[in-house]
Amino acid sequence: MEFNLLSNIVEFCNTEKKNMAQAMLEYEMRNKHLSKEQVLDGLKRVLLVMEDSVEQGLTQIVMSPSGMLNNWAKTVYNAKTDTLGPALKKATARAIAVGEVNACMGKIAAAPTAGSAGIMPAVLVTMMEEHNIPREKILDGLLVSSAIGLIFAKNSSFAGSEAGCMGETGSAAAMGAAAIVYLLGGNNDQILEAVGFALKASMGLVCDPVGGLVEEPCTTRNAVGVANAFVSAQMALAGIKSLIPADEVIFATKEVGDLMSPRLKESAQGGLANTKTGREIQKRVFKPAS
Numbered sequence: 621m622e623f624n625l626l627s628n629i630v631e632f633c634n635t636e637k638k639n640m641a642q643a644m645l646e647y648e649m650r651n652k653h654l655s656k657e658q659v660l661d662g663l664k665r666v667l668l669v670m671e672d673s674v675e676q677g678l679t680q681i682v683m684s685p686s687g688m689l690n691n692w693a694k695t696v697y698n699a700k701t702d703t704l705g706p707a708l709k710k711a712t713a714r715a716i717a718v719g720e721v722n723a724c725m726g727k728i729a730a731a732p733t734a735g736s737a738g739i740m741p742a743v744l745v746t747m748m749e750e751h752n753i754p755r756e757k758i759l760d761g762l763l764v765s766s767a768i769g770l771i772f773a774k775n776s777s778f779a780g781s782e783a784g785c786m787g788e789t790g791s792a793a794a795m796g797a798a799a800i801v802y803l804l805g806g807n808n809d810q811i812l813e814a815v816g817f818a819l820k821a822s823m824g825l826v827c828d829p830v831g832g833l834v835e836e837p838c839t840t841r842n843a844v845g846v847a848n849a850f851v852s853a854q855m856a857l858a859g860i861k862s863l864i865p866a867d868e869v870i871f872a873t874k875e876v877g878d879l880m881s882p883r884l885k886e887s888a889q890g891g892l893a894n895t896k897t898g899r900e901i902q903k904r905v906f907k908p909a910s
Contacts, residue, residue: 621650626771627816627868630808635853639762640808644767663759668731670718670741676726677717684723686905688835693717696843702904707750708850712843714742719839732769732778733825735785735834736792738842740765743796743849747803757803764802765795768815771867776874778888780827785838789845790822790873796849797856806857816862817852819869824876826884828891837892 622631633643636715647660676682683690687807697713704712716768728737732775744761747753749827753761767845770776777783785791795816806814862869883890892898 621647621773623647623767623770624774626812626870626892627644627867629767629771630812633808639760640767640802640811641763644763647770648763663762664755666729666731666762667744667755667758669727670731671745673718673721673726673728673737674741674745677719677721678713682717682724682726684720684833684835686723686831686835686901687835688830688905689720689723689839691720692839693720704847707746708847710749711742711746711846711850714745714841715739715816715846718742718841719835723833723835725837731765732773732791732795733780733788735780735829735838736788736842736845738839739789739792739796739845739849740799742842742846743782744800747847748833751803753803753909761799761803764811765799765819768795768798772873774868775838775867775870777877780829782885783873784825784827784880784885785841786822786825786873787877788827789821789838789841790825792842793845793848793852794818795820796846800849800853801856804853804857805815806853810856812866813860813862814852814856816864816866816869817860817895818848819866819873820862820864821848821852823873825879826880826891827839827886828884828893829886829888830893831905832888833905836901846909856875856886871877 677693693716718738718741724904731740744758777787780788794815797818798811801811801814824852
């Protein structure tokens, strides 16, 4: 069993009368020679790590060694002013929480990368809370998101050094959007529409970490990536169609990543990292010990 395009997975589902979660479960079993129980056990472990990292970021003191991050998640979660609605405000805080835990060397699930690790946990925890979705179905949502990750990895790149933050938070937003659509009863075509929307919204996003650390602007981009996931899912579930098919959007991310200046791909030499304040922060953080 080999899937090289998202359309291949949809064709398999249509032929075999399976949903995308079932297709990916079979893929994992056959290609990795695992039993169904082994695949599900692995997913359960990933989900637990995601939940724990959200909880840690929202309940413990999390200030990064650089000082750039300082309990921002709790600040957002407890904010009196609400511009997003309660659910999306919590999702935003959860994404930041995982980013802060990562910056403090805590345990996170890099799904798909450490720099974008806040998006999927924020999506899944929020879906469980807001829609009362059982854990078993959440595992199916993880399987659906893995389909997007699989095809993105084959045809583009998760690496900020190759595709910028488009490859990190962009792909994570697409994975999250796919999971949301599936968990809310959307069909395979709607899943792909959501993927297209999320990636188009992230097209060309640079990777410009201040001081070379996965903190600023990475953490807040995770928060925006969660909003991207929910907005993209909303549009797809409403019946809006992406004029460019999801597979072609993925190909476009590869082209854009290849055309992007190396200074804007994880080098900390351009963008926000190269601003006056960004350079001052870098000097302060890496000041030689006296």
